[in-house]
Amino acid sequence: MLFLNHVRHIRHKCFWILEAFKVRIKIEDIQADYKDRIYLVRHDQSISKSERKEMIRQLKSDRELAIHDAERNYYKSYDNSSRVSSVR
Numbered sequence: 001m002l003f004l005n006h007v008r009h010i011r012h013k014c015f016w017i018l019e020a021f022k023v024r025i026k027i028e029d030i031q032a033d034y035k036d037r038i039y040l041v042r043h044d045q046s047i048s049k050s051e052r053k054e055m056i057r058q059l060k061s062d063r064e065l066a067i068h069d070a071e072r073n074y075y076k077s078y079d080n081s082s083r084v085s086s087v088r
Helices: 002-042 050-085
Strands: none
Touching: 002 050
16 A cells, blocks of 8 residues: 555656646747747837837736746646645
8 A cells, every 4th residue: 555655646746747847838838939929029110119119018028927827827736736635
């Protein structure tokens, strides 16, 4: 029985390492997506400089919110899962 508990513990740790890796990939995808968007706005000469600056500020703000949401969702799911596994 002790061995089975040890195996469950290891499996649980591996699961969360994988989930942490997934959230890191998701954050990198968000950063790359917004980097492309900002580049396109920065080099769009069809709009005025002040409009470009405002759009870039908004994109950077949106990027930070998206990253924060991804991290919050990861920690929220980790917290919920910890409670469920500790009750068992």
